[in-house]
Amino acid sequence: MVLVLLTVLRFSIEKTDTRARLGRLVLPHGTVCTPCFMPVGTQGSVKTLTPAEVVESGAEIIVCNTYHLYLRPGYKRVQAAGGLAKFIGWSRPILTDSGGFQVYSLAALTRVTDEGAEFQSHVDGSRHLFTPELVVEIQEALGSDIAMCLDECPPYSVSRPVAEAAVARTSLWAERCSRARQPDTNLFGIVQGATYADLRETSAKSLVALDLPGYAIGGLCLGEASDVTYDMVGRVVPLLPVDRPRYLMGAGYPEDIIAAVRLGIDMFDCVLPTRNGRTGTAFTSAGRVAIRNSRYADDPAMLDLMCDCYTCRGFTRAYLRHLFVVGEALGPKLLTLHNVRFYQRLMQNIRAAVERGAFDRWSSEFLDRYRPGAEPAGNESDR
């Protein structure tokens, strides 16, 4: 299938249920039903899964990362290979994160000025400068269906002056990104402001003035209390144009996604299903299952009786635990496969509930069954 990347996104709201929205997002590589969850394929691979398995999960769009792909294999190499989708064997839409978050969290950060973010590679220590213009150029070279503005993303707990400066710089950079982009590049702005409600509002308003194809809320889901997250989202959403997709970056747990859909969010991404799958925690309709637990050593049950994934069709908890205990790669793979499917079923159920005007009832029934369990044991990162 050859698709020419010359279409700006079309977004239509099919149905609303209070503030929850059922939408259709038409992108150059295909159509995405929203609210959607985008599995994370940071370095051009949703960890442990083949592209065919990601398609099988029901995912219609994935997230890749500008910072990582810029360092390895290099964006010009990917461009020469025909673009990111072709390079990684994924024929559906891709959203690329701008790399702002990674510059702050992974790289040895040397200096941020209004010009851009100068950093040292976490791979080899080489020095690089990300400007708003370069970040747009990279994402256009990758052929991203949705590109993100370069933003300054400080920790949620920063002081007001730091948050204020980050908001100002994020707005300045968004304007430069917007000027630099090709007309057909689907560039999303990123609202910052840490946990200061008025700064969030300032940030949202200045980005909306740029009339971008979509808007994200960044700098949340980084460790702050959930009610703070929801409070910030609840204040920002009403300021965003109703006809543009809204993306809450980095959320999250099923309960967070449900809360954010209720506030009017359309798009989500998070490393939880993949990272927790790799480290031995499964999401199930009854809550989280830490599969290494010795209670599962003789458990003949499947992970989740409500699930239709390959893992839940053929493997007992006892076998899955065995794979983790002996260190077989198939364990992380089978749990990731399940978790990614779990998140897609979650979104399918959310969409079906909004469709029939029953989102509140559905979500309280879901949350009645779903008990958040033990935290994952590992601390591996895939951002």
Added chain:
Amino acid sequence: MVLVLLTVLRFSIEKTDTRARLGRLVLPHGTVCTPCFMPVGTQGSVKTLTPAEVVESGAEIIVCNTYHLYLRPGYKRVQAAGGLAKFIGWSRPILTDSGGFQVYSLAALTRVTDEGAEFQSHVDGSRHLFTPELVVEIQEALGSDIAMCLDECPPYSVSRPVAEAAVARTSLWAERCSRARQPDTNLFGIVQGATYADLRETSAKSLVALDLPGYAIGGLCLGEASDVTYDMVGRVVPLLPVDRPRYLMGAGYPEDIIAAVRLGIDMFDCVLPTRNGRTGTAFTSAGRVAIRNSRYADDPAMLDLMCDCYTCRGFTRAYLRHLFVVGEALGPKLLTLHNVRFYQRLMQNIRAAVERGAFDRWSSEFLDRYRPGAEPAGNESDR
């Protein structure tokens, strides 16, 4: 599919081409065409692959390991779960190696007497005694389609007296294994004798006297020169009953398999396709490819144009290299998938060549194209 494990194997030779044989091996869990290659699933998983992917490769039988499964998860646990095939989600035949090789190579070996091999677990240092009777009991509890005798497997370079003692003990143990087995257990004897031709012959004759359902040649492919391997195989095979399957343990490279088929071997297993896949070396129709090599950084070609596997249908060498360079689990998985399929296609081609009486011509054509390349970089073990 429910199959009752009450059938002793049936083996029929459909065709011979000089000494190469085309056979059918009927086992409790299914039929295996020979010459066959059995992927290694030591701990109950062919590393990185799902059972569905192993089936897709064309493999009709896999090898699991008594020593590893005895230690973890424990054979009584597997038995209670309905047997090994059910536990690991594999519906086809399984051959279990007796664990003799692992006791010598992995465990901290304390003492071998005629009674058995007393060893310390490589997992937790606990002490265990493998007797011929226990090893049969374990394999019967696992529900193996083919069980192997406990053998004493010294390095190929041992002195004659050590090899002589190993042959004597292996024969003694084989007799005890044979007495201990249920009548329907497909027990194979293992010919030892290091590189001493007369000891190999002594070993073969004493095992053949036990009238076992099949025979293996062990203690080879451990580092000795190929012509020594072939010499030993060539001396042992004529002593084995023509109507029983012959299994050369641990072979090997494609060129070794072809040479052994020519000598009349029917069954093979080796960690090479899986281990090399994980560490970045692919087997292709043109020889071995070390995918991390920088020459592949921009290579738009698939791994092997002659291959029909999932990897070769969708991923360039450039992308596969990228996955290895950045450490994505998908890299080892895609290369393993390809290698396992490569070995199954190799065996299919061997069988087709024997079928049409053209084994010699086919094998010289194959070896003309196939240039053994660089050795794999890693040294990970899965035995």
